[in-house]
Amino acid sequence: MRFTKVFLIVSFCLLTTACSLFGPEIEKPDIPENTLYTQSIEALKEENYQLAVEKLELLEARYPFGQYSQQAQLELIFAYYKNDEPDAAIVSAERFIRLNPVHENVDYAYYLKGLAAFEQTSGLIDKYLPIDINQRDPGAAIESFDSFATLVGRYPNSQYAQDANKRMLYLKNRLATHEVQVAEYYMRRGAFVAAANRGRYVVENFQESLATPRALEIMYQAYTQLKLDELATDSKLVLSENYPNYSVSKYNKSNESLLSTATFGLLGSTSSEPPSWTPATQKPATAEKSEQDTSSENPEKTWLNRFSLGLFD
Numbered sequence: 001m002r003f004t005k006v007f008l009i010v011s012f013c014l015l016t017t018a019c020s021l022f023g024p025e026i027e028k029p030d031i032p033e034n035t036l037y038t039q040s041i042e043a044l045k046e047e048n049y050q051l052a053v054e055k056l057e058l059l060e061a062r063y064p065f066g067q068y069s070q071q072a073q074l075e076l077i078f079a080y081y082k083n084d085e086p087d088a089a090i091v092s093a094e095r096f097i098r099l100n101p102v103h104e105n106v107d108y109a110y111y112l113k114g115l116a117a118f119e120q121t122s123g124l125i126d127k128y129l130p131i132d133i134n135q136r137d138p139g140a141a142i143e144s145f146d147s148f149a150t151l152v153g154r155y156p157n158s159q160y161a162q163d164a165n166k167r168m169l170y171l172k173n174r175l176a177t178h179e180v181q182v183a184e185y186y187m188r189r190g191a192f193v194a195a196a197n198r199g200r201y202v203v204e205n206f207q208e209s210l211a212t213p214r215a216l217e218i219m220y221q222a223y224t225q226l227k228l229d230e231l232a233t234d235s236k237l238v239l240s241e242n243y244p245n246y247s248v249s250k251y252n253k254s255n256e257s258l259l260s261t262a263t264f265g266l267l268g269s270t271s272s273e274p275p276s277w278t279p280a281t282q283k284p285a286t287a288e289k290s291e292q293d294t295s296s297e298n299p300e301k302t303w304l305n306r307f308s309l310g311l312f313d
Helices: 002-016 018-022 033-045 049-062 069-082 086-099 106-119 139-154 161-188 192-205 212-225 229-242 258-262 303-307
Strands: none
Touching: 033 049, 033 069, 049 069, 069 086, 069 106, 086 106, 106 139, 106 161, 139 161, 161 192, 161 212, 192 212, 192 229, 212 229
Protein backbone atom coordinates (compact mmCIF):
# COMPACT_ATOMS: atom_id res chain seq x y z
CA MET A 1 0.00 0.00 0.00
CA ARG A 2 2.81 2.34 0.91
CA PHE A 3 4.62 1.50 -2.33
CA THR A 4 1.50 2.39 -4.31
CA LYS A 5 1.26 5.82 -2.67
CA VAL A 6 4.91 6.52 -3.40
CA PHE A 7 4.47 5.45 -7.02
CA LEU A 8 1.48 7.75 -7.49
CA ILE A 9 3.31 10.72 -5.96
CA VAL A 10 6.36 10.20 -8.20
CA SER A 11 4.18 9.83 -11.30
CA PHE A 12 2.30 13.03 -10.49
CA CYS A 13 5.53 14.95 -10.06
CA LEU A 14 6.90 13.68 -13.36
CA LEU A 15 3.73 14.65 -15.22
CA THR A 16 3.60 18.14 -13.77
CA THR A 17 7.27 18.80 -14.61
CA ALA A 18 7.19 17.28 -18.10
CA CYS A 19 6.97 20.65 -19.81
CA SER A 20 9.95 22.01 -17.89
CA LEU A 21 12.01 18.91 -18.68
CA PHE A 22 11.58 19.26 -22.45
CA GLY A 23 11.62 23.02 -22.52
CA PRO A 24 8.99 25.49 -23.67
CA GLU A 25 7.23 24.94 -27.00
CA ILE A 26 8.77 26.97 -29.77
CA GLU A 27 6.11 28.99 -31.58
CA LYS A 28 6.43 29.40 -35.30
CA PRO A 29 6.60 33.03 -36.36
CA ASP A 30 3.61 34.34 -38.29
CA ILE A 31 4.23 34.77 -42.00
CA PRO A 32 2.79 38.01 -43.39
CA GLU A 33 -0.34 37.61 -45.50
CA ASN A 34 1.15 39.10 -48.66
CA THR A 35 4.21 36.84 -48.33
CA LEU A 36 2.06 33.72 -48.07
CA TYR A 37 -0.02 34.75 -51.05
CA THR A 38 3.06 35.53 -53.14
CA GLN A 39 4.59 32.16 -52.26
CA SER A 40 1.40 30.34 -53.24
CA ILE A 41 1.23 32.13 -56.61
CA GLU A 42 4.87 31.30 -57.31
CA ALA A 43 4.16 27.65 -56.49
CA LEU A 44 1.23 27.67 -58.93
CA LYS A 45 3.40 29.16 -61.67
CA GLU A 46 6.02 26.47 -61.06
CA GLU A 47 3.23 23.84 -61.17
CA ASN A 48 4.12 22.76 -57.65
CA TYR A 49 0.47 22.28 -56.75
CA GLN A 50 1.08 20.40 -53.52
CA LEU A 51 3.09 23.32 -52.12
CA ALA A 52 0.49 25.76 -53.43
CA VAL A 53 -2.25 23.87 -51.58
CA GLU A 54 -0.24 24.00 -48.34
CA LYS A 55 0.42 27.74 -48.65
CA LEU A 56 -3.16 28.59 -49.56
CA GLU A 57 -4.60 26.45 -46.76
CA LEU A 58 -2.27 28.19 -44.30
CA LEU A 59 -3.23 31.58 -45.70
CA GLU A 60 -6.93 30.80 -45.33
CA ALA A 61 -6.46 29.50 -41.79
CA ARG A 62 -4.40 32.44 -40.49
CA TYR A 63 -6.04 35.28 -42.43
CA PRO A 64 -9.68 34.24 -43.04
CA PHE A 65 -10.76 37.87 -43.41
CA GLY A 66 -7.64 39.28 -45.02
CA GLN A 67 -7.33 41.24 -48.22
CA TYR A 68 -6.46 38.09 -50.20
CA SER A 69 -9.02 35.78 -48.59
CA GLN A 70 -11.52 35.56 -51.47
CA GLN A 71 -8.86 35.37 -54.17
CA ALA A 72 -7.00 32.73 -52.16
CA GLN A 73 -10.17 30.63 -51.98
CA LEU A 74 -10.44 30.69 -55.78
CA GLU A 75 -6.76 29.83 -56.16
CA LEU A 76 -7.19 26.97 -53.69
CA ILE A 77 -10.01 25.45 -55.79
CA PHE A 78 -7.71 25.51 -58.82
CA ALA A 79 -4.80 24.09 -56.83
CA TYR A 80 -6.95 21.21 -55.56
CA TYR A 81 -8.11 20.50 -59.11
CA LYS A 82 -4.58 20.47 -60.55
CA ASN A 83 -3.30 18.41 -57.59
CA ASP A 84 -5.74 15.60 -58.46
CA GLU A 85 -7.99 16.29 -55.48
CA PRO A 86 -11.36 16.65 -57.22
CA ASP A 87 -13.45 16.05 -54.09
CA ALA A 88 -11.64 18.84 -52.24
CA ALA A 89 -11.99 21.11 -55.27
CA ILE A 90 -15.75 20.50 -55.45
CA VAL A 91 -16.25 21.13 -51.73
CA SER A 92 -14.16 24.33 -51.88
CA ALA A 93 -16.06 25.56 -54.93
CA GLU A 94 -19.41 24.94 -53.25
CA ARG A 95 -18.20 26.78 -50.16
CA PHE A 96 -17.04 29.78 -52.21
CA ILE A 97 -20.34 29.91 -54.11
CA ARG A 98 -22.32 29.72 -50.88
CA LEU A 99 -20.30 32.48 -49.18
CA ASN A 100 -19.88 34.72 -52.25
CA PRO A 101 -22.97 34.30 -54.45
CA VAL A 102 -22.56 37.71 -56.12
CA HIS A 103 -18.78 37.71 -56.45
CA GLU A 104 -17.53 38.92 -59.82
CA ASN A 105 -15.63 35.66 -60.36
CA VAL A 106 -18.25 33.23 -59.08
CA ASP A 107 -18.61 31.92 -62.65
CA TYR A 108 -15.02 30.67 -62.35
CA ALA A 109 -15.99 28.71 -59.24
CA TYR A 110 -18.86 27.04 -61.13
CA TYR A 111 -16.48 26.25 -63.99
CA LEU A 112 -13.86 24.67 -61.72
CA LYS A 113 -16.53 22.68 -59.93
CA GLY A 114 -17.74 21.34 -63.27
CA LEU A 115 -14.18 20.53 -64.36
CA ALA A 116 -13.42 18.65 -61.14
CA ALA A 117 -16.55 16.53 -61.50
CA PHE A 118 -15.83 16.10 -65.22
CA GLU A 119 -12.47 14.51 -64.45
CA GLN A 120 -14.21 12.08 -62.10
CA THR A 121 -16.30 10.69 -64.95
CA SER A 122 -13.36 8.51 -66.03
CA GLY A 123 -10.66 6.91 -63.94
CA LEU A 124 -7.12 5.67 -64.48
CA ILE A 125 -8.31 2.09 -64.94
CA ASP A 126 -10.29 3.10 -68.03
CA LYS A 127 -7.03 3.78 -69.87
CA TYR A 128 -5.86 0.19 -69.58
CA LEU A 129 -9.04 -1.94 -69.56
CA PRO A 130 -11.67 -2.05 -72.33
CA ILE A 131 -14.40 -0.62 -70.10
CA ASP A 132 -17.29 1.32 -71.57
CA ILE A 133 -17.36 4.52 -69.51
CA ASN A 134 -21.07 4.91 -70.31
CA GLN A 135 -21.74 1.95 -68.03
CA ARG A 136 -20.15 3.67 -65.03
CA ASP A 137 -22.12 5.40 -62.31
CA PRO A 138 -23.32 8.67 -63.91
CA GLY A 139 -23.31 10.60 -60.62
CA ALA A 140 -20.16 12.60 -61.41
CA ALA A 141 -21.35 13.26 -64.96
CA ILE A 142 -24.67 14.61 -63.67
CA GLU A 143 -22.92 16.86 -61.15
CA SER A 144 -20.57 18.17 -63.82
CA PHE A 145 -23.44 18.78 -66.25
CA ASP A 146 -25.44 20.66 -63.60
CA SER A 147 -22.48 22.91 -62.76
CA PHE A 148 -21.85 23.77 -66.40
CA ALA A 149 -25.57 24.28 -67.01
CA THR A 150 -25.76 26.73 -64.10
CA LEU A 151 -22.71 28.57 -65.43
CA VAL A 152 -24.13 28.87 -68.95
CA GLY A 153 -27.61 29.74 -67.71
CA ARG A 154 -26.60 32.45 -65.26
CA TYR A 155 -23.50 33.78 -66.98
CA PRO A 156 -23.95 33.29 -70.76
CA ASN A 157 -21.30 35.92 -71.51
CA SER A 158 -18.69 34.31 -69.27
CA GLN A 159 -15.34 33.51 -70.85
CA TYR A 160 -15.83 29.92 -69.66
CA ALA A 161 -19.28 29.48 -71.22
CA GLN A 162 -18.03 28.27 -74.61
CA ASP A 163 -15.93 25.46 -73.17
CA ALA A 164 -18.72 24.59 -70.74
CA ASN A 165 -21.13 24.21 -73.67
CA LYS A 166 -18.77 21.77 -75.42
CA ARG A 167 -18.43 19.67 -72.30
CA MET A 168 -22.19 19.71 -71.75
CA LEU A 169 -22.70 18.32 -75.24
CA TYR A 170 -20.32 15.45 -74.49
CA LEU A 171 -21.94 14.81 -71.11
CA LYS A 172 -25.43 14.91 -72.63
CA ASN A 173 -24.48 12.18 -75.09
CA ARG A 174 -22.88 10.14 -72.35
CA LEU A 175 -25.85 10.40 -69.99
CA ALA A 176 -28.27 9.58 -72.78
CA THR A 177 -26.19 6.57 -73.78
CA HIS A 178 -26.20 5.35 -70.20
CA GLU A 179 -29.98 5.56 -70.08
CA VAL A 180 -30.28 3.65 -73.36
CA GLN A 181 -27.99 0.92 -72.08
CA VAL A 182 -30.15 0.57 -68.98
CA ALA A 183 -33.22 0.41 -71.25
CA GLU A 184 -31.57 -2.36 -73.26
CA TYR A 185 -30.92 -4.27 -70.05
CA TYR A 186 -34.61 -4.04 -69.20
CA MET A 187 -35.50 -5.21 -72.69
CA ARG A 188 -33.31 -8.29 -72.30
CA ARG A 189 -35.02 -9.03 -68.99
CA GLY A 190 -38.49 -8.54 -70.44
CA ALA A 191 -39.21 -5.43 -68.31
CA PHE A 192 -40.81 -3.57 -71.21
CA VAL A 193 -42.53 -0.87 -69.13
CA ALA A 194 -39.23 0.12 -67.50
CA ALA A 195 -37.47 0.04 -70.88
CA ALA A 196 -40.10 2.28 -72.48
CA ASN A 197 -39.87 4.74 -69.58
CA ARG A 198 -36.09 4.95 -69.92
CA GLY A 199 -36.40 5.56 -73.64
CA ARG A 200 -38.99 8.28 -73.10
CA TYR A 201 -36.74 9.91 -70.49
CA VAL A 202 -33.96 10.19 -73.09
CA VAL A 203 -36.31 11.66 -75.70
CA GLU A 204 -37.72 14.21 -73.25
CA ASN A 205 -34.48 15.27 -71.54
CA PHE A 206 -31.68 14.65 -74.04
CA GLN A 207 -33.17 15.72 -77.35
CA GLU A 208 -30.90 15.63 -80.40
CA SER A 209 -28.34 13.48 -78.59
CA LEU A 210 -26.66 10.59 -80.38
CA ALA A 211 -28.75 8.16 -78.34
CA THR A 212 -32.14 9.65 -79.26
CA PRO A 213 -32.89 7.42 -82.30
CA ARG A 214 -32.01 4.27 -80.39
CA ALA A 215 -34.22 5.45 -77.50
CA LEU A 216 -37.15 5.90 -79.90
CA GLU A 217 -36.50 2.45 -81.33
CA ILE A 218 -36.58 0.91 -77.85
CA MET A 219 -39.86 2.71 -77.16
CA TYR A 220 -41.30 1.26 -80.36
CA GLN A 221 -40.07 -2.24 -79.48
CA ALA A 222 -41.27 -2.06 -75.87
CA TYR A 223 -44.72 -0.69 -76.74
CA THR A 224 -45.09 -3.36 -79.41
CA GLN A 225 -44.39 -6.08 -76.87
CA LEU A 226 -46.88 -4.48 -74.47
CA LYS A 227 -49.55 -4.46 -77.23
CA LEU A 228 -49.79 -0.68 -77.01
CA ASP A 229 -50.09 -0.28 -80.76
CA GLU A 230 -50.92 3.43 -80.76
CA LEU A 231 -47.88 4.37 -78.70
CA ALA A 232 -45.71 2.05 -80.76
CA THR A 233 -46.94 3.65 -83.97
CA ASP A 234 -46.31 7.15 -82.62
CA SER A 235 -42.75 6.24 -81.55
CA LYS A 236 -41.97 4.75 -84.95
CA LEU A 237 -43.47 7.76 -86.72
CA VAL A 238 -41.39 10.23 -84.69
CA LEU A 239 -38.29 8.15 -85.38
CA SER A 240 -38.98 7.97 -89.12
CA GLU A 241 -39.74 11.69 -89.41
CA ASN A 242 -36.66 12.85 -87.55
CA TYR A 243 -34.21 10.13 -88.58
CA PRO A 244 -35.32 8.95 -92.04
CA ASN A 245 -32.10 7.00 -92.64
CA TYR A 246 -32.34 5.06 -89.39
CA SER A 247 -33.15 1.38 -89.87
CA VAL A 248 -35.84 0.33 -87.39
CA SER A 249 -35.64 -3.29 -86.28
CA LYS A 250 -38.11 -5.50 -84.49
CA TYR A 251 -37.43 -6.83 -81.03
CA ASN A 252 -35.94 -10.32 -80.95
CA LYS A 253 -35.84 -12.02 -77.60
CA SER A 254 -32.36 -13.39 -76.89
CA ASN A 255 -31.88 -16.79 -75.27
CA GLU A 256 -28.58 -16.61 -73.48
CA SER A 257 -27.01 -19.78 -72.18
CA LEU A 258 -26.15 -20.38 -68.54
CA LEU A 259 -22.44 -20.05 -69.35
CA SER A 260 -23.02 -16.67 -71.01
CA THR A 261 -25.01 -15.42 -68.03
CA ALA A 262 -22.41 -16.62 -65.53
CA THR A 263 -19.53 -14.98 -67.42
CA PHE A 264 -21.43 -11.75 -68.19
CA GLY A 265 -21.46 -12.50 -71.92
CA LEU A 266 -17.74 -13.23 -72.26
CA LEU A 267 -18.30 -16.92 -73.03
CA GLY A 268 -21.12 -18.93 -74.53
CA SER A 269 -22.99 -15.99 -76.04
CA THR A 270 -25.54 -16.98 -78.65
CA SER A 271 -25.94 -13.46 -80.00
CA SER A 272 -23.65 -11.80 -82.53
CA GLU A 273 -24.65 -8.33 -81.31
CA PRO A 274 -22.48 -6.44 -78.82
CA PRO A 275 -23.68 -6.60 -75.19
CA SER A 276 -24.48 -2.91 -75.08
CA TRP A 277 -25.05 -0.10 -77.55
CA THR A 278 -22.59 2.79 -77.58
CA PRO A 279 -22.48 5.63 -80.14
CA ALA A 280 -19.33 7.30 -81.36
CA THR A 281 -18.75 9.99 -78.73
CA GLN A 282 -15.66 12.08 -78.14
CA LYS A 283 -14.62 14.33 -75.33
CA PRO A 284 -14.33 18.02 -76.24
CA ALA A 285 -11.08 19.07 -77.87
CA THR A 286 -10.04 20.93 -74.75
CA ALA A 287 -10.04 17.74 -72.70
CA GLU A 288 -6.67 16.19 -71.92
CA LYS A 289 -7.32 13.00 -73.84
CA SER A 290 -9.98 12.11 -76.40
CA GLU A 291 -11.84 8.84 -76.30
CA GLN A 292 -11.37 6.47 -79.23
CA ASP A 293 -14.23 6.04 -81.68
CA THR A 294 -16.17 3.09 -80.34
CA SER A 295 -18.07 2.61 -83.57
CA SER A 296 -15.04 1.49 -85.59
CA GLU A 297 -14.93 -2.11 -86.68
CA ASN A 298 -12.80 -4.43 -84.56
CA PRO A 299 -11.30 -7.77 -85.62
CA GLU A 300 -12.81 -10.89 -84.11
CA LYS A 301 -11.46 -11.45 -80.60
CA THR A 302 -9.95 -14.70 -79.46
CA TRP A 303 -11.19 -16.61 -76.43
CA LEU A 304 -8.17 -15.50 -74.39
CA ASN A 305 -8.72 -11.88 -75.39
CA ARG A 306 -12.35 -11.93 -74.28
CA PHE A 307 -11.63 -13.78 -71.06
CA SER A 308 -8.84 -11.37 -70.05
CA LEU A 309 -10.89 -8.27 -70.98
CA GLY A 310 -8.46 -7.40 -73.77
CA LEU A 311 -5.27 -7.63 -71.72
CA PHE A 312 -3.98 -10.61 -73.72
CA ASP A 313 -4.33 -11.52 -77.36
